[in-house]
Amino acid sequence: xxxxxxxxxxxxxxxxxxxxxxxxxxxxxxxxxxxxxxxxxxxxxxxxxxxxxxxxxxxxxxxxxxxxxxxxxxxxxxxxxxxxxxxxxxxxxxxxxxxxxxxxxxxxxxxxxxxxxxxxxxxxxxxxxxxxxxxxxxxxxxxxxxxxxxxxxxxxxxxxxxxxxxxxxxxxxxxxxxxxxxxxxxxxxxxxxxxxxxxxxxxxxxxxxxxxxxxxxxxxxxxxxxxxxxxxxxxxxxxxx
Amino acid sequence: xxxxxxxxxxxxxxxxxxxxxxxxxxxxxxxxxxxxxxxxxxxxxxxxxxxxxxxxxxxxxxxxxxxxxxxxxxxxxxxxxxxxxxxxxxxxxxxxxxxxxxxxxxxxxxxxxxxxxxxxxxxxxxxxxxxxxxxxxxxxxxxxxxxxxxxxxxxxxxxxxxxxxxxxxxxxxxxxxxxxxxxxxxxxxxxxxxxxxxxxxxxxxxxxxxxxxxxxxxxxxxxxxxxxxxxxxxxxxxxxxxxxxxxxxxxxxxxxxxxxxxxxxxxxxxxxxxxxxxxxxxxxxxxxxxxxxxxxxxxxxxxxxxxxxxxxxxxxxxxxxxxxxxxxxxxxxxxxxxxxxxxxxxxxxxxxxxxxxxxxxxxxxxxxxxxxxxxxxxxxxxxxxxxxxxxxxxxxxxxxxxxxxxxxxxxxxxxxxxxxxxxxxxxxxxxxxxxxxxxxxxxxxxxxxxxxxxxxxxxxxxxxxxxxxxxx
Numbered sequence: 001x002x003x004x005x006x007x008x009x010x011x012x013x014x015x016x017x018x019x020x021x022x023x024x025x026x027x028x029x030x031x032x033x034x035x036x037x038x039x040x041x042x043x044x045x046x047x048x049x050x051x052x053x054x055x056x057x058x059x060x061x062x063x064x065x066x067x068x069x070x071x072x073x074x075x076x077x078x079x080x081x082x083x084x085x086x087x088x089x090x091x092x093x094x095x096x097x098x099x100x101x102x103x104x105x106x107x108x109x110x111x112x113x114x115x116x117x118x119x120x121x122x123x124x125x126x127x128x129x130x131x132x133x134x135x136x137x138x139x140x141x142x143x144x145x146x147x148x149x150x151x152x153x154x155x156x157x158x159x160x161x162x163x164x165x166x167x168x169x170x171x172x173x174x175x176x177x178x179x180x181x182x183x184x185x186x187x188x189x190x191x192x193x194x195x196x197x198x199x200x201x202x203x204x205x206x207x208x209x210x211x212x213x214x215x216x217x218x219x220x221x222x223x224x225x226x227x228x229x230x231x232x233x234x235x236x237x238x239x240x241x
Numbered sequence: 242x243x244x245x246x247x248x249x250x251x252x253x254x255x256x257x258x259x260x261x262x263x264x265x266x267x268x269x270x271x272x273x274x275x276x277x278x279x280x281x282x283x284x285x286x287x288x289x290x291x292x293x294x295x296x297x298x299x300x301x302x303x304x305x306x307x308x309x310x311x312x313x314x315x316x317x318x319x320x321x322x323x324x325x326x327x328x329x330x331x332x333x334x335x336x337x338x339x340x341x342x343x344x345x346x347x348x349x350x351x352x353x354x355x356x357x358x359x360x361x362x363x364x365x366x367x368x369x370x371x372x373x374x375x376x377x378x379x380x381x382x383x384x385x386x387x388x389x390x391x392x393x394x395x396x397x398x399x400x401x402x403x404x405x406x407x408x409x410x411x412x413x414x415x416x417x418x419x420x421x422x423x424x425x426x427x428x429x430x431x432x433x434x435x436x437x438x439x440x441x442x443x444x445x446x447x448x449x450x451x452x453x454x455x456x457x458x459x460x461x462x463x464x465x466x467x468x469x470x471x472x473x474x475x476x477x478x479x480x481x482x483x484x485x486x487x488x489x490x491x492x493x494x495x496x497x498x499x500x501x502x503x504x505x506x507x508x509x510x511x512x513x514x515x516x517x518x519x520x521x522x523x524x525x526x527x528x529x530x531x532x533x534x535x536x537x538x539x540x541x542x543x544x545x546x547x548x549x550x551x552x553x554x555x556x557x558x559x560x561x562x563x564x565x566x567x568x569x570x571x572x573x574x575x576x577x578x579x580x581x582x583x584x585x586x587x588x589x590x591x592x593x594x595x596x597x598x599x600x601x602x603x604x605x606x607x608x609x610x611x612x613x614x615x616x617x618x619x620x621x622x623x624x625x626x627x628x629x630x631x632x633x634x635x636x637x638x639x640x641x642x643x644x645x646x647x648x649x650x651x652x653x654x655x656x657x658x659x660x661x662x663x664x665x666x667x668x669x670x671x672x673x674x675x676x677x678x679x680x681x682x683x684x685x686x687x688x689x690x691x692x693x694x695x696x697x698x699x700x701x702x703x704x705x706x707x708x709x710x711x712x713x
Contacts, residue, residue, distance in 0.1 A: 051321075093400070113313065113382050113383015122496055225496055
């Protein structure tokens with residue numbers, strides 16, 4: 001479980017993100033927060049229109065019913081951090097691999113851009129740097145120094161804000177304690193105005209995410225594919241958005 | 242000194258067995274001249290062709306440079322269509338490369354005599370098509386300057402490539418096949434290089450002297466050559482089967498709908514044989530005319546090759562149907578959507594083009610007249626490859642446009658960069674082949690002479706009958 005005693009605490013961890021679809025209003029605040037936190041480039045209207053936007057979180061919108069009884073359904077989809085990730089075995093250079101915390105890690109420096117992982121991913125949440133990244137003014141003022149800016153020709157995707165996980169872990173380790181439940185917050189979780197996102201350790205049976213995951217409302221995306229995602233969705237009663 | 246012109250010979254039809262007797266009316270030195278003479282001729286048409294092909298290749302190189310300079314964004318790829326024309330054309334060229342071995346190794350083992358004049362052309366096609374195919378894994382990379390990270394060698398990054406990845410299997414399979422087929426081509430070339438060495442001067446003499454490896458034609462040399470060719474013929478067949486199987490696993494090992502199929506490996510192999518044999522027939526028709534090799538590439542060869550194409554086509558239809566019926570019957574939502582798109586949706590024009598271009602030639606090739614008339618054979622076999630290219634495009638690009646989550650569906654439009662690079666490899670293949678045909682004897686002279694030795698006319702009672710002896 002824990003390979004590097006200097007960086008990690010001696011507990012087993014399986015990081016999961018819980019997305020409460022009953023609370024999602026489709027406001028895209030998580031997408032903006034993610035762009036800011038992870039130095040995700042913006043590609044402009046034309047490229048975005050051609051399906052080349054780089055958001056690590058995609059707010060999928062589906063219309064249900066016929067006019068006038070139309071309902072909008074929102075589903076934020078980010079990298080599902082699969083336990084059996086289809087993207088991992090296909091990479092020829094180990095640019096994507098599984099770490100001991102169950103995270104599907106992406107090593108930008110190793111990526112040579114075969115895009116095989118993108119073809120293999122059933123959720124299509126991997127985004128590719130088609131051109132050199134662009135940050136129009138004043139976005140350059142808020143680049144996050146903890147995160148690399150990716151070069152053109154490589155894949156990137158949601159990391160569960162691994163830089164935030166590591167920082168809290170290191171601080172907690174220095175203070176001789178274990179990070180408390182809910183202490184680690186990816187940018188999207190921190191930002192969600194309707195408190196629809198939760199992050200935590202699934203291996204801790206008392207954590208909030210464990211309790212939510214055991215609930216009646218929980219499901220995972222495309223479970224029939226056997227990828228065992230690390231993102232758990234909640235969907236219960238009728239929501240009118 | 243006036244040399245007799247052997248390039249446009251009168252076919253003297255003296256006996257009905259002449260075809261089987263493989264040029265019995267020619268002496269050995271006449272055959273040498275008949276093969277060597279078209280090689281030396283480089284007329285206006287030849288240089289015009291070389292110039293045009295070179296220009297297309299140069300334009301393609303510019304497009305490739307443009308792609309490397311600006312990034313993969315200059316192609317029409319997007320999310321979710323991450324693989325497009327490059328991978329399609331890659332599969333196409335690997336497919337084309339299959340017929341060389343098919344003809345040469347399989348038919349050599351089966352001792353099919355009609356293969357003799359066409360083996361060289363088939364083997365050259367294999368080598369050049371593989372060279373073109375090998376470009377695409379490089380072209381499609383996002384960071385081509387890091388391509389060597391896929392090569393297993395001890396390095397300062399302490400990284401070994403991931404041999405779980407089908408791309409690594411591809412790398413191994415294609416390089417094995419490229420090395421194997423080049424050696425196979427070269428082995429069978431040595432006696433002809435010696436023949437050419439003994440009949441040419443100036444730079445050609447110097448080149449052939451090096452390539453002939455001091456071949457003198459002794460008993461021991463022939464014995465070793467036959468042994469080596471025998472070993473290669475057996476060894477290269479598993480490689481040839483594995484290469485296209487592995488290419489199919491690039492797709493089949495993913496869980497992408499319509500790619501995730503167990504029939505893909507044999508289906509791809511038979512498709513490769515189908516398109517490769519068809520391409521060989523097209524090329525032979527063109528080369529026969531332009532190099533005036535009518536004497537060597539005769540109706541019987543095209544007839545046999547046409548039959549082989551027809552049989553491969555029927556097998557392809559069977560495999561296609563076996564795959565399609567299961568997917569259709571399975572009726573999984575995304576697969577249903579994809580089949581709907583193909584049969585009645587946006588992909589329908591390509592689907593019907595593919596099906597008609599693959600099915601009509603099979604029917605045409607049933608007729609001997611089509612198989613033995615060069616123009617008709619050319620039309621039928623070119624149509625097959627239009628169909629096979631479209632089929633690969635439908636598999637690669639068509640399938641990627643749809644996936645399990647409807648919000649992620651996409652469409653793809655090719656750009657000038659992709660089209661130029663694809664055109665570059667077609668022109669590059671033609672250019673290599675054209676230059677090759679002027680440097681290397683296109684017809685394997687020693688194989689023809691050897692084949693002739695098999696047949697003699699013997700008198701049995703009152704009858705004069707041809708008899709075939711067992712060689713080697």
